[in-house]
Amino acid sequence: MRRRDVIKLLGGATAAWPIAANGQQPAVPVIGFLGTDSPDLLGARLRAFHRGLSETGFVEGRNLAIEYRWAEGRNDRMPALAAELVRRQVAVIAAPGSTGGALAAKALTTTIPIVIATGVDPVKEGLIASLNRPGGNVTGVTLLGVELGPKQLQLLHEVIPTATSMAVLVNPTNPAISEPTANELRAAARTLGLELHVLQASSESEIDSTFATLAQLRAGGLAIAPDVFFGSRLQQLGALTLRHAMPAIHQFRAFAAAGGLMSYGTDVTDAFRLAGAYTGRILKGEKASDLPVQQVTKIELVINMKTAKALGLTFPITLLGRADEVIE
Numbered sequence: 001m002r003r004r005d006v007i008k009l010l011g012g013a014t015a016a017w018p019i020a021a022n023g024q025q026p027a028v029p030v031i032g033f034l035g036t037d038s039p040d041l042l043g044a045r046l047r048a049f050h051r052g053l054s055e056t057g058f059v060e061g062r063n064l065a066i067e068y069r070w071a072e073g074r075n076d077r078m079p080a081l082a083a084e085l086v087r088r089q090v091a092v093i094a095a096p097g098s099t100g101g102a103l104a105a106k107a108l109t110t111t112i113p114i115v116i117a118t119g120v121d122p123v124k125e126g127l128i129a130s131l132n133r134p135g136g137n138v139t140g141v142t143l144l145g146v147e148l149g150p151k152q153l154q155l156l157h158e159v160i161p162t163a164t165s166m167a168v169l170v171n172p173t174n175p176a177i178s179e180p181t182a183n184e185l186r187a188a189a190r191t192l193g194l195e196l197h198v199l200q201a202s203s204e205s206e207i208d209s210t211f212a213t214l215a216q217l218r219a220g221g222l223a224i225a226p227d228v229f230f231g232s233r234l235q236q237l238g239a240l241t242l243r244h245a246m247p248a249i250h251q252f253r254a255f256a257a258a259g260g261l262m263s264y265g266t267d268v269t270d271a272f273r274l275a276g277a278y279t280g281r282i283l284k285g286e287k288a289s290d291l292p293v294q295q296v297t298k299i300e301l302v303i304n305m306k307t308a309k310a311l312g313l314t315f316p317i318t319l320l321g322r323a324d325e326v327i328e
Contacts (some may be wrong), residue, residue, distance in 0.1 A: 028065050029058075029283050031092045032085030034078065034101035035070045036228040042097075045272040049096060052276020058283060071098070073229050075173040075202075079104040086112060092282050096140070096275040097228050097268070099176045102127055106138055113288040114138045115279045117271040119145020119226045119251075120176050122293060131293045139288040141274045143266040143296040145226035145251060146180045150188035152249045152264050155301070156221035157192050158319055159261070159308075160247055163220020165195035169210060171227040172200045181225040202229065207236060211244040222248040224255070226265065234258050245311055256302040256327060261311065263302045271296050300324040 033049075035042055050060065058064040067088055069081035075098075082104040085093050089112070095101040096117035105114050106127060117140055122128045129135035131142070153166060168185045170178035182198045189196035197217050201207045207230075214222060224230050224237060231252055238258025241248040248255075251265025274294055282288060304327045308315060320326065 028063055029091045030065045030067060030088070031094060031279060031283070032067045032069065032088065032090035034081060034085070034093060034095040034098055034105065035068060036075075036098045036101070037073045037232040038070050039068070041073075041232040045097065045269055048269045048272040049094065049276040049279075052273040052278075053280045055273075055277050056280025056284065058280045064283070071101070073232060075100045075171070075229070079107075082108055092279050094275060094279050096272045097231075099125060099127075100174060102138065103176070106136075110137055112137065113282045114140075115275050115282070115288070116140035117143065117268070117275040119143050119268075120180065121146075125176055128293060131295070133289070134291065134293055135289050137288050139291040139293055140278055141271045141294045141296060143268060143271045144299065145265070146177065146184060148226070148251060148265055148299070149181050149184045149223060150191075152223045152251075152262075153185055153188045153194075154192065155262060155264060155319070156223065156247060156249055157194065159313055159315060160220045163194070165197060165217065165219050166221050166223065167197040167199055167214055167217065167219040168223045168225060169199050169201060169207075169230070170225040171202050171229045173202045174227050174229070177225055177227050185223060204233065204236065207233065207240070211240050211246060214246055215244065220247070222246050224248060224250040226251045231268070234260070242307060242310060247311055247313060253300065253302045253325070256304045256307075259304065259307055261304055261307050261313070264299065266296050266299055302327065 060066050071077045078101040082101055086108045092113045093105045094115045099118045099120050102114055102116045114137055127138045170181055172178055186196055197219055199210050201210050234255045235258045238255055238260045242259040247261045249262040250260055253263045256263040301323045302325045303323045
């Protein structure tokens with residue numbers, strides 16, 4: 001969904017609501033949506049969120065209004081955007097994909113329900129008391145993210161067994177993801193007998209310069225952290241890995257489809273759908289504290305054989321047999 005379409009949809013929403021007999025518009029619930037990037041980049045996930053809402057009977061412009069706030073890939077904007085929604089006193093704040101946004105919203109309100117979809121441990125981050133009984137005003141969906149880093153590094157090592165060093169790319173403006181990712185991969189690298197280089201990027205230009213650094217370091221492969229900033233720039237990352245002949249892995253299938261060597265992770269689009277459904281259930285009267293945090297645990301391995309051939313890599317037959325999809 002393009003940004004202008006979102007604006008048009010929001011602008012036309014009032015016209016779509018039925019007019020009451022006295023000439024006044026009937027009240028409709030208003031939710032706030034904290035977007036990590038822009039509607040252009042989050043189109044598929046945003047549509048999945050709307051599908052989840054529709055499963056519970058809510059359709060934007062018909063019986064629901066949505067206040068959108070877009071961070072444009074800047075995690076530092078989240079506190080101010082969350083504050084706007086809290087001041088607006090929306091019925092629910094949906095922050096799928098943004099741990100920083102959820103933490104900012106939770107610090108500002110204990111009464112407005114907050115729905116998350118996150119790849120970090122929400123208990124460890126202080127968002128909820130437990131998965132089964134969240135308590136407080138936060139609930140939602142967790143998906144495997146940081147925990148998959150060691151397995152991703154192992155997969156790269158299986159494909160490039162002669163490599164003595166690897167690298168991981170993290171976003172320093174999102175410490176809830178970057179710090180545990182770096183720590184997990186450092187431990188995994190020690191187990192595999194590899195040297196690990198931790199590289200940082202929080203802008204498109206920094207992503208570009210990262211690949212020049214990789215060449216200087218002679219890294220054998222690259223694992224990309226499950227950060228929303230990187231997740232919205234998979235086309236750029238996939239193209240760069242091909243241009244610089246760098247074997248790389250990310251959690252989303254779209255990375256492999258864009259030219260990356262492999263993807264290994266869960267389906268974040270379905271997590272957004274589930275977050276939308278939970279938002280609708282809360283609007284119907286259920287309490288966030290009573291809704292157990294759902295866990296998306298299905299993991300898929302996707303291998304891009306076109307990229308493998310371009311990089312002169314041969315996949316072990318055992319690894320190809322474990323793949324859920326091979327892109328020829």
